[in-house]
Amino acid sequence: MMKKILLALLSSALCSLPLSSFSQKGPIPAHWHKGVTYEIFVRAFADSNGDGIGDIKGMTRRLDYLQELGVKGVWLMPISPAPSYHKYDVVDYKDIDPEYGTMADFKQFVKEAHARDIKVILDMVPNHSSSLHPWFQAAMKDPNSPYRDYYVWQDSAKVRGQEHWYSPKDASGKILGGQKYYGFFWHGMPDLNYDNPKVRAEMIEAGRFWLKEVGIDGFRLDAVRHVYPDAEAAKNHAWWREFRRELDKVKPGFFTVGEVWAPDSQVAPYLQQGLHSVFNFDLSFALVKALQTGDAAGLAPLHKRIQNLYQTVDPAFVDATFLTNHDQNRIMSEVAGNTGKAKVAAALLLTLPGSPFLYYGEELGMTGMKPDEYIREPFLWADSLHSPDRTRWISPKYNTQETLKPLQEQQKDQSSLWHHYKTLISLREKNEALHSGVLKPIILPLSQVSAFRRISPTQRLVVVHNTSDKEVTVAIPGLKKRKTKLLFASQKIIWQKDQVVLPGYGSVVLEEK
Ligand SMILES: [Ca+2]
Ligand SMILES: [Ca+2]
Structure with missing residues (x-):
């Protein structure tokens, strides 16, 4: 009966939306529900020619690394010609900045990424151009x-x-x-006029170029809600519908994830329009806060509430979850360099529902606080300052061999943060309930614990995280030791009858038979 009432409520909610709301979008490739995506600031990642600036060939050389980590997609911050170091001020929407390489280099990158089953999405910056455009x-x-x-x-x-x-x-x-x-953001980035059909046509043509001629898989869309000011949100939605409609003709179901930096209620309508997916900023803030305060009990219920809201708009939406991105202080700095907390943060991100996005270097525990340059420091591949591929685009303030174990060392150490990420990414991919199961929060009288079930047609999991540094004994309603199988434990757990004793900053994933 309850189910019937819920279904009736849901269908009435859906009927109140414009009829066109679902037909506008092609189906979302399953890939984006299952895989983890890795955000790269190209300038800081890998340098192939020794000029100190990260480049496309450097990334191509490191695709094997990304495959080893287990990611299924990359989001590249802007690569088109632009005067600034970050390149969010484009001067040519259909080319590659020579600092990063050539179009031939990029086509090779896309080809080699695809050969490793890694999708490629590019940052698209439609709101403004450079004043030098x-x-x-x-x-x-x-x-x-x-x-x-x-x-x-x-x-x-x-x-x-x-x-x-x-x-x-x-x-x-x-x-x-x-x-x-x-110029909403800066005098060097004048806003484009989307009332002019020629501007809309230019941006659709740029989209066509990258999807069709270059062969990428989609876009991370910058500043989605600023194309028109908030007061003209309806025009904004109409534009994103047009973008989707026109480019679905070129590559049906091309992926779009939007940056709508706003509370969830303001974000949700974008899913009804052109976008498959939006970044879940509310969850990002809540994750960071939970780790800082050690109060994690509200995380799963909050995530469930946001998911329910988005699902009424588009049942097939992809929830783009993340800890922090290139505009926020790095997660390791937010938790004051506490590796235990960073491990719980990663475990939460990779066991809660969503399509997780990692920010390059997060898997090493790179630190960094604003200004922005210092949350975008060179990736540390190996020990020596002049190790192959290390970029020198900025002199690092946070991540040096004295402060951070580089990738090469972390790969040799089974207890490293890097191994923790790799193990969880693999666990998530192999277990249907972790990537596709529904979320059922478990309410416990323990503020430092986030506990939930993930349930799919073939699998039923119990997931428990401890955000405090003290051991905690957790009684999960319905959990029977003899009917469970341990899939993952960040540290050794102990059973007390049917209760789980979880060490400080511990995470555990149990399968219920
Ligand atoms: Ca270079
Ligand atoms: Ca604008």
């Missing part, structure tokens, strides 16, 4: 240019306050009179 240069110099309307202008007198509006300047820095342009 030829479109903006033409628009700025000549108000009658056909590119003038590619951007957002307003008469200086009408601009109230200075926030987001800037006067164009000539090459010598002299302010040009007349109208001001809109």
Whole structure:
């Protein structure tokens, strides 16, 4: 009866959505439900030619590493030509920055990634271009240019306050009179005008180019909710529907994961439109907080609540979960360098539902705090400063051989954070309930414990994490020692009859028979 009521409630919730909400999107490739994706800042990852700047050939050489770690996808931060070090200010949407290599290098990378069953998604930055983009240069110099309307202008007198509006300047820095342009993030990144159909066509053409001619699998979409301001959210949704509709003709079901940095209620509508997946910022914040405070009891119920909300919008959505990304302090710094906490954080991420995204170096326990450059430091491959592939794009403040064991050493040490990640990624992939099962939070009178079941048609798991440094005895309702099989324990556990004694910062995954 309860089930019937729930189904009725769910179907009425679905009927209240526009009829087009599901038909807009092609089916999501199963890959994204099952696999772990690895975010790479190309500049910091692997250098192939000794100039100190990470590059595409360097990444290609390290694809075997990614395969060994067990990831099934990579998200590359922007690789198109751009004046800044981070390249979120594009000057050519259909090329590769020469600092990173050539288009031929990149096509080779995609081919070799695919040969290892690793999908490739690229960061796409549709909200703004660089102020050095030829479109903006033409628009700025000549108000009658056909590119003038590619951007957002307003008469200086009408601009109230200075926030987001800037006067164009000539090459010598002299302010040009007349109208001001809109740049939500920075004066060097003028917003594109999506009311202009030519701008929408340009961005769809760029999408077509990468999906069809280069052969990538999808996009991480930058600043999704800023294409139009929040007050014009309906136009924003219409744009993402158009993007999906047009590019599904090119590569049906191409993957999209959106950055919608907002509370879950504001995020959910994007799933109804063009996107398969959105980053779960609320869970990221909650995970970090749980590790910092040691109060983890609310994690699984929170995750369940967010999932329920998103599922009413799109039952097939992919929940892009993560600990921290390139815009946030690194998780190891958030837990003050405590490896025990970092291990629980990883175990939570990889046992809760979702399609987990790792940020490069997280698996080594790289630290880093803002400003942004220092959360994007060189990956430490091996011991010596001049070890092959180590980038030198910035002098590291946090991650040096004195402060961090490089990959080569961690690979030799079975107790390393790196082995912990590798083991959990493999466990997640091999166990249906871990990658595809539903989440059933287990409520216990222990604030330091996060406990839940993961249930799929063929498997039933009990997962318990201890976010404190003290041993804890956990009584899981219905759990019988003789009917369970140990699938994973980060440290040795002890049974007291049917209760599990979990060491400090311990995680355990049990299969119920
Ligand atoms: Ca290089
Ligand atoms: Ca905008």
